Amino acid sequence: MASTKTVVLRAFKFTLAPTAAQEQQLLRWCGNARLAFNYALASKRAAHTEWRAQVDALVTSGVKEPVARKRVTGPKTPTKPAVYKAFIAERGDTREGVDGVCPWAHEINTHVFQSAFIDADRAWNNWLDSFKGTRKGRRVGYPRFKKRGRARDAFRLHHTVTKPTIRFSTHRRLRLPTFGEVRLHDSARTLVRQIDRGTALVQSVTVSRAGHRWYASVLCKVEMDLPSCPTRSQQAAGTVGIDFGVKALAALSKPLVPDRPESTLLPNPRHLAKAAHRLKRAQQTLSRRQKGSARREKARRRVARLHHEVAVRRQSALHQITKRLTTRFATIAVEDLHVSGMTRSARGTMDKPGRKVRQKAGLNRAILDASMAEARRQITYKTSWYGSRLAVLDRWWPSSKTCSACGWQNPSLTLADRVFECAQCGLTLDRDLNAARNIEQHATQVASGTGETQNARGEPVRLPRPRAEKQGSTKREDTGPPGPVPPRRSNPPTPPNPRQGQAKLF
Ligand SMILES: [Zn+2]
Structure with missing residues (x-):
């Protein structure tokens, strides 16, 4: 398999085990x-x-x-x-x-x-660019002051690479300039070996606190062997469509483990529900405690710790899934992120502010968006590591309302309908699995240039043959027979997105 040696920036995250005195110092x-x-x-x-x-x-x-x-x-x-x-x-x-x-x-x-001055520069420019309309994505507000207890506790250190002051004194000890040595919970052996061999170079370190833990994220320039095209087995597995959800973590159009057909629906890890129970109890305790008391502080720390543990578990489940996906398939197709519509709808205007904005935006929506963004971030860099690629489909394409077998559309489908039932061909399928199959089919059509979709005015637009990111990945003969003839789609919802009707591939 062809591969190229490439220098990439990669962060290695370690859990710190500071002493009580060091923890005070870190907070300072x-x-x-x-x-x-x-x-x-x-x-x-x-x-x-x-x-x-x-x-x-x-x-x-x-x-x-x-x-x-x-x-x-x-x-x-x-x-x-x-x-x-x-x-x-x-x-x-x-x-x-x-x-x-x-x-x-x-x-x-x-x-x-x-580094804090640099961060302030960035925050300022983000706001300015967003204001001028030259920045993509969600509107960035006027930069706010960081408040203790509100803002994330973190600091960043850089060093001159020729005189490394950020270094590992042993596999278990990280040396921070001016600060001293901090013990690690886990071993840094793999990274230390790469540094010794000269294939990794430490650029900076970010120390941060989350829940009860302290972390050091060591950013390195790493020389990596990146495959330039998918392997044969990846090509044989072809394209997979994914629909991320709250109930199930993700629904796939093809099983993640080849001989286990039930692995198309990846359940949310069970311990999340367990933690939800403990979290509820912890929050009840917190609300009973008197403001400003030591016991309230203790209860607050427990809630923060439980929240953090849930986040860590979800993150690690995501890592397992994204690694399997990117090593097993040649193309991973996902829907584009929810841009900013939902939260904005409830926000209202300056004169008529919306009410219960956060509640309306919905906790589920927030979890979903967060894990989708994280999954997408992981898939993006992992596809480059393993020779596969990511296809992102327009969010406004009605993936859950369309029948994956015949193309019939059910405009009255609501979020409560967990099962998709087709009135035309009689297909009965889990709602998310149906969406995943549609995403896969659409990605295959888009990639092979046969797909047809519509722009905002309802006119059919031929999708341009997507730019192939990696050489060799344009070979599509292994992605299986092309899907059924693309059905005429009815008008998708009002386009808040100028990229309506297009699919990006990268
Ligand atoms: Zn059908």
Whole structure:
């Protein structure tokens, strides 16, 4: 099998086992990362407010808004270099008895501050680009200050690669500059060997807290042997369509394990339901505790811990599935993510704010979107590791309302209907399995260029032959016989998406 040596960025995540004193220290560093982010954001906001005031002054004096915007030149929004310079001037120093915004800064690695300044730059630009409409995806709001207890506890350290200060002193100990050595729960042997052999190079480390755990995510440049096309067995298995759900974790158009037909419906791990029970109890306990009490703090920690454990289990189940999928099939077809429609519908406007926005958006929807996004992220990089590829289909294509055998559509299908029943050919199938089969068929049609779908005005649009990401993967003779003749689709729901009627392949 042909393969190419490629350098990729890869994160290795380790669970830390800090001592009690180290944990306090870690929390302190996270606090300083927050402080630095807020410092940078405050200076950006100040400059922006000043600029806005100058524009407004011109507008009230009779100048048109676009002209005024152009005429006001300063003050410029400071970026990292300027922010860092101002910070050095203002921070103070306890060693010299000079008070300032952060006089203890010398006790903390400078990268904690610098990476927070970079993060603030990114948050600012994301908002600006989103505002201007040059950024894809969900609208990004005006950057907010990070609040203790609200924002994720995390900090990031970089180092010069020629003088590595972030390194493993043993398989079980990670050395962080200025901080010292932290013990790991798990062994870093595989990574240490790669570093020793020169096939991995540490770039940075992000330390974060989730629930009761501390993690170190070590970002490395890794030399990998990436296959340039699917293996024979992957090609023989062909395309698989996946429908992610809440009830079942995922429904597949083909069994995940070849000789186990029941492996088309992947159940949500049972311990999730068990945890849900414990979580409910823990939350009840928390609500009974008096505000500000030590026992309330203890109950709060227990709830956070249970939440985190559920997340970890779901994540590990997803990892197992995505690895199996990407190693077994040549093409993995999924539906595109829910863009931002549902949450926005309840949000309302400034004058007429929506009510119970979060509740309406739905917990299930949130879980589903989160795990779909994560599954998609995993499938994306794993397909590149294992020579397979990912096909993403338009979300507004009615995959659950269409019969996977004859193409008949049931427009009145609701979320409560767990079984799809076809009025035309009599097919009776689990709703999610039917959707998965449709996704597979659609992906195969799109890939072979025979698919036909409709654009917003209901006119048939021939899908362009998709760009093949990897050489050799355009060979489609092994994906089995083409699906039935594509049925004429009725008008899909109102398109909130300009990419309506298209399928991206990458
Ligand atoms: Zn049918």
